[in-house]
Amino acid sequence: xxxxxxxxxxxxxxxxxxxxxxxxxxxxxxxxxxxxxxxxxxxxxxxxxxxxxxxxxxxxxxxxxxxxxxxxxxxxxxxxxxxxxxxxxxxxxxxxxxxxxxxxxxxxxxxxxxxxxxxxxxxxxxxxxxxxxxxxxxxxxxxxxxxxxxxxxxxxxxxxxxxxxxxxxxxxxxxxxxxxxxxxxxxxxxxxxxxxxxxxxxxxxxxxxxxxxxxxxxxxxxxxxxxxxxxxxxxxxxxxxxxxxxxxxxxxxxxxxxxxxxxxxxxxxxxxxxxxxxx
Numbered sequence: 001x002x003x004x005x006x007x008x009x010x011x012x013x014x015x016x017x018x019x020x021x022x023x024x025x026x027x028x029x030x031x032x033x034x035x036x037x038x039x040x041x042x043x044x045x046x047x048x049x050x051x052x053x054x055x056x057x058x059x060x061x062x063x064x065x066x067x068x069x070x071x072x073x074x075x076x077x078x079x080x081x082x083x084x085x086x087x088x089x090x091x092x093x094x095x096x097x098x099x100x101x102x103x104x105x106x107x108x109x110x111x112x113x114x115x116x117x118x119x120x121x122x123x124x125x126x127x128x129x130x131x132x133x134x135x136x137x138x139x140x141x142x143x144x145x146x147x148x149x150x151x152x153x154x155x156x157x158x159x160x161x162x163x164x165x166x167x168x169x170x171x172x173x174x175x176x177x178x179x180x181x182x183x184x185x186x187x188x189x190x191x192x193x194x195x196x197x198x199x200x201x202x203x204x205x206x207x208x209x210x211x212x213x214x215x216x217x218x219x220x221x222x223x224x225x226x227x228x229x230x231x232x233x234x235x236x237x238x239x240x241x242x243x244x245x246x247x248x249x250x251x252x253x254x255x256x257x258x259x260x261x262x263x264x265x266x267x268x269x270x271x272x273x274x275x276x277x278x279x
Contacts, residue, residue, distance in 0.1 A: 001052045001059070005042050010077060022060050031124060033064035038102070039095045040070045041087040046094075050101050057109045063124035067102055068117050069095060096268050116205045116270060133206050135199040137161075143183065144168040148190075148198075161195055163188045201274045209261020212250065238277050247273060 003014050013021075018034075025032045036056060043049040053067070072079045072089070081087060090098070103113055111119040115133060118126060131138050140147035147164035166183045167173040173183040190198070196218060203210025219235075239260065242248045247266045250258060262270055 001055050002042070005040070008040070008042070008078075009037065019059060022062065026062070031064070032062045033066065033126065034060060034062050035066045035068065037068050037070050039090055039098050041089060043098060044090065044094070046097060046101055049098050050105050053102065053105050054109075057106070057111070063111075063121040064126060065106070065111060065119045066117055066126075066129075067106075067119060069099070099268060112207075114207045116267070130206075133202045135202050140164055140166055142166065143170045143173040161190050163190055197278050200278060203260075204262055204270055204274050207261070209249075209259040212258045212260050215260065235277060242273065242276070 001015055006014065006018075022032060022034060034056070036053070038049050038053070043052075057065070072082050082089065106113065106119045110121055112122070113119050114125050115129070118129060120126070135148075137149050138147055139149065143166055145164075145166045148161055149164060150159040150161045152159050163186075164184050165186045165188075167176055167185045172185075176183045176185070199218065200210065200215075203214075239248065239250075243250055246263055247269070249261055249263050262273055266273065
C-alpha cells in the first residue's frame with residue numbers, strides 16, 4: 001500500500017490503480033483475491049508491515065489474500081541491487097516475527113491461514129491452488145509452464161504421473177507447437193519416490209495437512225525398488241518421533257479424520273520437517 005515499495009518491486013501500477021482494479025473486479029465477481037509481498041527492507045520495523053496489511057484488508061475487503069515473503073532470484077534487477085549493497089535484507093528472525101504477526105493481523109479480520117502463504121474467509125479457499133497442494137493433476141499452459149498429469153499405460157493397472165515442462169523461450173514454445181502440436185520441452189515420468197516426495201511436501205503446506213489414508217493408499221499401490229522400500233518403511237517411525245515431540249499432529253478434531261499435519265508452533269519449520277521425513 002505504498003508506491004515506493006511498488007516501484008522497488010518493479011511494478012508499473014500504483015496503489016491507487018490497484019485499489020481501482022480491485023473495486024472494478026468486486027463489481028463483477030463475488031470472489032476476489034489479491035497478492036502482497038512482505039519481509040523486505042521497507043518492513044524493517046514490524047509495524048510497517050502490520051499497518052500496511054491492516055490497511056489493505058480494511059480498504060480492499062477481499063475474501064482471499066496470498067501473502068508471500070520476498071525472494072531475490074539470481075539474474076533479476078532486485079538481486080543485482082542486493083549484491084551492490086543498495087539495501088539490507090531482513091534476517092531470518094525478523095522474517096519469522098513478521099510471519100507470526102501476519103497470522104495475528106489476518107485472524108483479527110476473520111481471515112484464516114489455510115496454507116503457508118494463503119489466507120481466506122471461511123469457504124473462500126482457492127480451489128485452483130488447492131489442486132497443487134492436494135497433488136491433483138493440472139495442466140501447465142504457456143511458455144515456462146509446468147504440469148502434472150496422470151496417464152494410464154498399457155499392461156499397468158496403475159496410472160503413472162508425468163511432469164510436463166514447457167519451453168521458457170516464447171519463440172521456441174511457438175515453434176514446438178507448430179512442429180509437434182504442443183509447447184512442452186520435457187515430459188518426464190516421475191518415479192514412485194519422486195511422487196511420494198512431491199505429495200508429502202505439497203500436503204504439509206496445508207494447515208489441515210495430508211490424509212494418512214492417502215499416504216497409506218499410495219504406499220500400498222506402489223512397488224518401489226528395495227532401496228525405496230527401506231525409506232518408506234522408515235517413514236512412519238520418523239512420523240512417530242516428530243509426533244512425540246509435538247512437532248506434528250496426527251488428528252484433525254474439526255473434521256474428525258486422521259491427518260498428518262504440522263503443529264501451529266512448528267509452521268516455520270515445514271521445509272525442514274518435510275526433508276527429515278523424506279530423506
